[in-house]
Amino acid sequence: MAKKLLEIKNLKQHFNIGKPNLVKAVDGITFDIYKGETLGLVGESGCGKSTTGRTIIRLYDATDGQVLFSGEDVHGKKSSKELKNFNRKMQMIFQDPYASLNPRMTVADIIAEGIDIHGLANSKKDRMERVYQLLETVGLNKEHANRYPHEFSGGQRQRIGIARALAVEPDFIIADEPISALDVSIQAQVVNLLKKLQREKGLTYLFIAHDLSMVKYISDRIGVMYFGKLVELATAEDLYNNPMHPYTQSLLSAIPLPDPDTERTRKRKSYDPKVHNYSEKDKVEMREIAPGHFVYCSEKEANQYKAQYVK
Amino acid sequence: MEKILEVKDLEVSFQTYGGSVKAVRGVSFDLHKGETLAIVGESGSGKSVTSQTIMKLIPMPPGKITGGQILFNGEDIVPKTDKQMQKIRGKEISMIFQDPMTSLNPTMKVGYQIMEVLIKHQNMSKQAAKARAIELLSLVGIPMPERRVNQYPHEFSGGMRQRVMIAIALAANPKLLIADEPTTALDVTIQAQILDLMKDLQSKMDTSIIFITHDLGVVANVADRVAVMYAGQIVEMGTVDEIFYDPRHPYTWGLLASMPSLDNDDKAELAAIPGTPPDLTNPPKGDAFAARNNYALAIDFEEEPPMYQISETHFAKTWLLHPDAPKVEPPDAVKKRMRQLSSAFKQPVLVKEGN
Numbered sequence: 001m002a003k004k005l006l007e008i009k010n011l012k013q014h015f016n017i018g019k020p021n022l023v024k025a026v027d028g029i030t031f032d033i034y035k036g037e038t039l040g041l042v043g044e045s046g047c048g049k050s051t052t053g054r055t056i057i058r059l060y061d062a063t064d065g066q067v068l069f070s071g072e073d074v075h076g077k078k079s080s081k082e083l084k085n086f087n088r089k090m091q092m093i094f095q096d097p098y099a100s101l102n103p104r105m106t107v108a109d110i111i112a113e114g115i116d117i118h119g120l121a122n123s124k125k126d127r128m129e130r131v132y133q134l135l136e137t138v139g140l141n142k143e144h145a146n147r148y149p150h151e152f153s154g155g156q157r158q159r160i161g162i163a164r165a166l167a168v169e170p171d172f173i174i175a176d177e178p179i180s181a182l183d184v185s186i187q188a189q190v191v192n193l194l195k196k197l198q199r200e201k202g203l204t205y206l207f208i209a210h211d212l213s214m215v216k217y218i219s220d221r222i223g224v225m226y227f228g229k230l231v232e233l234a235t236a237e238d239l240y241n242n243p244m245h246p247y248t249q250s251l252l253s254a255i256p257l258p259d260p261d262t263e264r265t266r267k268r269k270s271y272d273p274k275v276h277n278y279s280e281k282d283k284v285e286m287r288e289i290a291p292g293h294f295v296y297c298s299e300k301e302a303n304q305y306k307a308q309y310v311k
Numbered sequence: 312m313e314k315i316l317e318v319k320d321l322e323v324s325f326q327t328y329g330g331s332v333k334a335v336r337g338v339s340f341d342l343h344k345g346e347t348l349a350i351v352g353e354s355g356s357g358k359s360v361t362s363q364t365i366m367k368l369i370p371m372p373p374g375k376i377t378g379g380q381i382l383f384n385g386e387d388i389v390p391k392t393d394k395q396m397q398k399i400r401g402k403e404i405s406m407i408f409q410d411p412m413t414s415l416n417p418t419m420k421v422g423y424q425i426m427e428v429l430i431k432h433q434n435m436s437k438q439a440a441k442a443r444a445i446e447l448l449s450l451v452g453i454p455m456p457e458r459r460v461n462q463y464p465h466e467f468s469g470g471m472r473q474r475v476m477i478a479i480a481l482a483a484n485p486k487l488l489i490a491d492e493p494t495t496a497l498d499v500t501i502q503a504q505i506l507d508l509m510k511d512l513q514s515k516m517d518t519s520i521i522f523i524t525h526d527l528g529v530v531a532n533v534a535d536r537v538a539v540m541y542a543g544q545i546v547e548m549g550t551v552d553e554i555f556y557d558p559r560h561p562y563t564w565g566l567l568a569s570m571p572s573l574d575n576d577d578k579a580e581l582a583a584i585p586g587t588p589p590d591l592t593n594p595p596k597g598d599a600f601a602a603r604n605n606y607a608l609a610i611d612f613e614e615e616p617p618m619y620q621i622s623e624t625h626f627a628k629t630w631l632l633h634p635d636a637p638k639v640e641p642p643d644a645v646k647k648r649m650r651q652l653s654s655a656f657k658q659p660v661l662v663k664e665g666n
Contacts, residue, residue: 044498045469153587183353184525188569188583195580210498213528217571217581254503256528258570259648260551263532268503 002034005172005204006056011065013048013055025051027228028065030286033172038198038205040219040236042212042251048228049208053174056206057090069172088118091165095177097157101149107160108145111135114168134163138193155186162193166201174206179214191218212255216240221292224248230286234293244295244305247271276301315486315519316342316365321379323357323364326372330592334360336543337379342487347513347520349530349551351566352540355588358523361540362489365521366404367396383487402432405480409492411472415464421475422448422460428482447478452508470501477508484516491523506532527570531555536624539563542589542599549625556650558641559619559627559659561606568644582642598630606631606639619659622652632659 013026026048033039041049055062058074067074069090078086091114094100101110108131112121121127132142138159149157158178165173175194179187191214197203209215215222216236223233224247232245243249250271257263278284282298289295289305297305323335335357342348350358363369365381367388381388388399408414416424425447426440435443441460448456451474464472473493480488490509494502510533513520522533530537530551537554539547539562547560558564568582586603589595595602601611608630619632630636640646 044500155587184527184566185353185569185584186587188581189585192580192583212499213571250500254499256499256503256506256526256532257572258527258531258555258567260531260555263528266532268507271500 002036004032005035005070006033006206007066007068007071008032008052008056009066009068011052011055011067012063013051013060014063017063024228026055029225029228029230031223031230031233033204033206035171035204036198036202037220038207038218040215040222041206041208041225042210042215042222043225044210044251047225049225050176052225053092053176053206053208057092057174058086059092084118088114088168089170090172090174091168091170093158093161093165093173093175093178096181097154097161098181100161101157103149106146106148107135107152110149110160111145111163111167114164118168120168130167134167137166137197138163139189153186154182155189158182158190159193162190162197166197170203172204172206174208176208177210178207180209180211187214194218212251213257224251229296231296232294233286234290238290238293242290242293242309244289244293244309245297246275313344314341315344315384317380317382318361318365319380319382321361321364321381322377323360323369323374324377325369325374327592332591333594334374334543334591335364336591336594338540338543338545339379340538340545340548342519342521344486344519345513345517346535347522347533349522349524349534349537350540351523351525351527351530351537353525353588355542355591356540357543357591358540359491362406362491362521362523365487365489366400366406367391367393368400368406401428401480401485402483403485404487404489405483405485407473407476407480407488407490407493409495411469411476411496414476415472417464420461420463421467424475425460425479425482428479432483443482444478447482448475450512451475451478451481452504453478470497470505473497473501473505474508477505477512481512481516481518485518487519487521488513489521489523492525493522494529495524495526502529509533527555527566539566542594543591544599544628545626546600546629547627549622549627553622553625553652553654556648557621557625557652557655558645558649559621559625559632560629561604561631561641562600563627564641564645565603567648568642572644582644608636617661618663620656620662621659622654622656625655626662627659634658 008031010028010030011026012028015023015025043049054060056067062075111131111134112127115121115127115130121130131145135142135144140159179190182190207218219236221235222239223230226247232248243252250269253269278298284298286294286296287302289302290309295305319339321335321338325332325334338361352358360369364376376389422441422444425444429435429440429443445456445460448459453459453471453474494505524530534551536550538545541562547563554563558567565584569584571581584603589599597613598611598616601607610630616628616630618626618628620626631639
């Protein structure tokens with residue numbers, strides 16, 4: 001079994017606490033991310049998947065719960081030195097390549113910002129060499145270093161965002177819908193690049209997206225979120241072959257596939273949270289119904305799921 | 312079947328400081344009654360400009376229709392004035408836009424936005440229009456329409472707003488509905504609901520639909536026929552089965568191969584299309600796709616490919632179908648889905664020389 005890189009324990013992120021418009025964006029989720037794997041996180045807009053990513057990297061302060069990175073708590077009081085050290089290990093790639101790059105900085109400065117902050121380069125020459133190296137890694141070339149973001153297309157900008165995240169040599173990258181804003185033909189390019197980097201550098205990814213077919217392709221394990229809760233967590237294949245939670249089933253039945261024959265016979269399932277009919281006595285929590293396959297359910301449901309589960 | 316729309320050699324360009332951008336370069340297609348035609352392509356391929364030109368919604372200037380005809384019910388709408396177009400827009404042809412958040416007027420009640428169409432095009436009284444608006448809201452599946460009719464767009468969710476947009480578009484029983492990426496901004500579960508709704512309404516009202524999207528999954532779900540656009544031209548067109556099971560153009564291969572499939576578990580690298588689309592201020596010589604095409608022949612860089620016909624309904628614009636062209640194998644991901652279709656001719660037939 002691979003080593004746990006990240007442990008998320010009962011993480012909660014509530015907004016507007018103490019006001020009538022309290023939002024429980026993330027409401028007590030627990031999962032681990034192993035070293036070198038890609039964990040996909042899927043769900044509808046507003047289910048809290050992006051908030052989860054942002055809370056893990058401490059862009060938000062968690063309301064409750066713990067995020068342990070290599071055994072160390074991410075949240076809580078930290079000196080600026082500790083924080084800096086931590087920021088180097090964890091990086092983020094954002095959804096919108098148009099909004100996440102400073103339009104007034106050259107590509108070289110954008111990529112080297114992290115290198116400067118952490119003092120990773122000994123000299124100006126070393127700094128530029130690192131930038132050139134990174135540009136090459138992500139499939140751009142060194143002539144691009146002195147240009148500005150507006151001179152690039154969406155796919156190229158996303159590559160710059162990836163180079164920026166790689167500049168500080170992180171262990172863990174959170175990719176928040178990195179391909180949603182790109183064209184189909186370009187999406188495949190970026191996904192291939194992310195996979196190549198993972199192979200070469202042993203990176204660990206948290207891949208947040210709503211495009212389920214791409215998530216299945218890139219992820220080793222997938223977590224499904226619904227209304228701030230993680231409802232199912234399993235390996236990518238297992239989740240697609242044996243979806244247990246009714247929400248996962250409805251989500252899977254809604255993905256349009258590029259195959260006219262299956263589309264003609266498609267049966268769509270809808271999900272109504274009332275089907276669970278939980279009483280107050282029921283203890284609803286994540287239960288393991290098959291090795292490595294977790295479902296958020298009551299004890300009674302867990303027994304049902306176990307019976308239904310096909311190997 | 313009755314032809315409702317015929318587009319012939321349409322050319323549209325935009326004047327910019329950098330020169331004129333030839334967004335649509337000779338597009339021809341037709342549309343039958345009750346049929347759904349999907350137009351696919353990446354951003355900048357001219358799919359949205361083509362559809363907006365049919366409604367003459369492109370700003371002129373800087374936009375200009377530099378050639379071709381758009382025959383709607385046999386009548387050319389290219390020379391029509393703005394005033395004449397107002398009688399067609401919303402009544403004969405209507406449109407659903409991509410972003411339901413910005414395409415409704417935030418200061419008007421949704422009921423009134425539907426009534427506007429009815430009062431203007433069908434000379435209804437206010438009361439009759441309101442009653443019809445409530446009917447339409449329930450038709451598109453909005454619960455409690457009597458109450459919802461008096462609400463403002465911000466009180467609706469994204470999927471509900473798109474339903475309102477559909478109600479507005481269908482209010483005057485248009486013959487042609489243009490849907491420009493109507494589900495791109497929505498979640499998969501909501502997307503499935505909207506697609507079902509559109510198909511259901513189409514069968515009730517016998518409307519023809521032009522459906523613009525870049526999601527091939529959606530295309531497989533809704534389309535009867537598919538047109539694949541690249542760099543302002545239709546590079547392949549055929550029935551949905553022909554495009555998905557017997558594609559002939561390397562760009563269509565590329566699109567199909569770059570999507571991961573859910574049923575196969577192998578984790579081989581995706582076959583991405585390298586590079587980026589060309590700049591249409593100076594469209595490249597020969598085939599616009601040649602620079603990104605692994606199957607490009609020497610002639611692709613010299614001469615524009617001609618259009619070949621593969622069956623009654625299937626057309627592809629590629630030199631690979633030329634009798635002298637080398638036999639090439641499509642990518643593995645595409646080969647897996649290929650099958651022999653009975654409708655195909657024995658030999659592709661040349662129908663139109665490249666320019």
